[in-house]
Structure formats: C-alpha cells, structure tokens
Amino acid sequence: MPIRLKKLIGTILLVGLVIIYALVASAIAVTRLAEFGATAHFLFFLLSGLLWVLPAMGIIKWLILEPRPKR
Secondary structure (H helix, E strand, O other): OOHHHHHHHHHHHHHHHHHHHHHHHHHHHHHHOOOHHHHHHHHHHHHHHHOOOOHHHHHHHHHHHHOOOOO
C-alpha cells in the first residue's frame, strides 16, 4: 500500500475514532451519570478521556509499520 494512501486512511480513522468516541462517551455521561455526584463525573471523564488513547495507539502503530520488502 502506498504510504500516502496509508496516511490518508489512518487520518480518517483517527478523526472518526475521536468523533464517535466523544459522542458515545457524552451519551453515556448524559444518560447514566445524571443522578451521581461530582466525583463520579470526574472519574468517568478522567477514565473515558484516557481510554480513547488505546485504539488510537493501534492505528498509529499500523501507520508507522514499514511495508514488507518485495521479493
């Protein structure tokens, strides 16, 4: 796969991940955390704010992998 195409796909995946993750985390916060206190809100947003990094790291790792040499 050409490196420019790989970077384009990776960029689209990262932007899509951030948008979808933010919408899902916000929806969960609105529906599930309404009756909890400030500490629960803080912990939820702390964990959900850090959790998106795991799939993003996988995408970035895929982006920096060197292509296999052709035989």
